[in-house]
Amino acid sequence: MTTHSRRSVLAAGAAFGASMLLPRLAMASVPVRLTSVKFGSVSWLIDTIRQEGIDKKHDLDLQVVEVSNNQAAPVALLSRAADVTVSDWTWALRQRAKGDDLKFAPYSSALGSLMVAKDSPIKSLADLEGKKIGVAGTGIDKSWILLRAYSRKTLGKDIANMAEPVFGAAPLVTEEFRNGRLDAVLNFWTYAARLEAGGARQLLTMADVVKGLDVSPTPPLVGFIWSEKQVRDKGVPVDKLLAAVADANRVLATSDGAWQRLRPLIKPASDAELVAIRNYYRSGITGAWGEAETAAAKKLTNLLIELGDTELVGDGTHFDQNLFHT
Numbered sequence: 001m002t003t004h005s006r007r008s009v010l011a012a013g014a015a016f017g018a019s020m021l022l023p024r025l026a027m028a029s030v031p032v033r034l035t036s037v038k039f040g041s042v043s044w045l046i047d048t049i050r051q052e053g054i055d056k057k058h059d060l061d062l063q064v065v066e067v068s069n070n071q072a073a074p075v076a077l078l079s080r081a082a083d084v085t086v087s088d089w090t091w092a093l094r095q096r097a098k099g100d101d102l103k104f105a106p107y108s109s110a111l112g113s114l115m116v117a118k119d120s121p122i123k124s125l126a127d128l129e130g131k132k133i134g135v136a137g138t139g140i141d142k143s144w145i146l147l148r149a150y151s152r153k154t155l156g157k158d159i160a161n162m163a164e165p166v167f168g169a170a171p172l173v174t175e176e177f178r179n180g181r182l183d184a185v186l187n188f189w190t191y192a193a194r195l196e197a198g199g200a201r202q203l204l205t206m207a208d209v210v211k212g213l214d215v216s217p218t219p220p221l222v223g224f225i226w227s228e229k230q231v232r233d234k235g236v237p238v239d240k241l242l243a244a245v246a247d248a249n250r251v252l253a254t255s256d257g258a259w260q261r262l263r264p265l266i267k268p269a270s271d272a273e274l275v276a277i278r279n280y281y282r283s284g285i286t287g288a289w290g291e292a293e294t295a296a297a298k299k300l301t302n303l304l305i306e307l308g309d310t311e312l313v314g315d316g317t318h319f320d321q322n323l324f325h326t
Contacts, residue, residue: 030234031061032241035073035085038066041190041281042086044262048248060240069169083236084226088142089323092225097317101228105242105325106220110284111206112143113192116184118199125204126155129162131183134173142221143186143206149304150209193280197273213303219296220286249285289324
């Protein structure tokens with residue numbers, strides 16, 4: 001073979017090798033745009049992924065899309081400003097019924113609680129008749145939906161008609177409760193943990209509510225949600241994100257030092273508050289979604305449809321097991 005021929009073969013081989021490498025490089029560089037509420041629990045997870053070098057381990061280009069509150073996060077997904085958001089599968093199920101090709105993978109089984117003051121005379125759900133209840137979020141927040149279903153089943157009355165719900169952002173209803181302007185507050189688990197550390201009492205946990213609706217096991221209600229088509233068309237590596245989340249949760253489940261490092265993000269009012277938040281978070285760390293969770297989710301969905309109306313579950317919503325990423 002002539003020198004010129006050898007050079008041609010080498011050049012062709014190099015070109016072929018480069019052509020095989022380019023798709024891999026392009027795929028590795030595709031970012032995952034994840035929504036996060038500033039100082040929320042997802043931000044703690046993101047910080048852990050970065051501080052522990054977990055993103056590098058999984059070759060994950062994680063880009064954060066900061067949103068102002070939990071209600072804004074799904075909007076970012078639907079407007080294509082984000083690739084993945086964190087929300088409830090009940091919301092995703094409603095959207096899927098409208099034609100959106102959403103998928104859900106569990107993030108946390110930690111649920112909120114209905115809290116009352118330590119010295120409150122309120123001892124049961126029935127005692128809330130005629131009282132003011134602060135509700136974090138809106139009328140279709142998952143905890144409020146489930147509490148309404150629970151009150152219909154156990155009391156034969158809708159708590160929305162028994163008491164006066166006051167809807168608002170979690171920090172606002174928390175402060176209204178602390179200032180004594182609300183008799184009870186139904187809040188996300190992070191705020192419930194802070195209130196409990198400050199002396200408030202759990203009247204009813206959302207885990208109790210789900211159990212009271214005869215749904216077992218309690219399916220994680222909060223998770224990562226994405227559009228199948230958007231992820232497929234853009235080559236977004238959601239699998240890398242989920243693997244990184246699992247690794248970060250292993251750190252947060254075992255390392256108290258990791259929680260001390262998160263202190264500036266969590267901003268606890270005391271050591272007791274940090275411990276309460278840590279314990280709530282750890283109790284909610286969940287594994288993969290399986291057949292038992294799908295069956296429980298189906299039962300819960302059908303129960304909400306049976307007890308509810310379009311406000312509760314959305315017009316035309318039906319259970320779709322294809323929502324759940326297994």
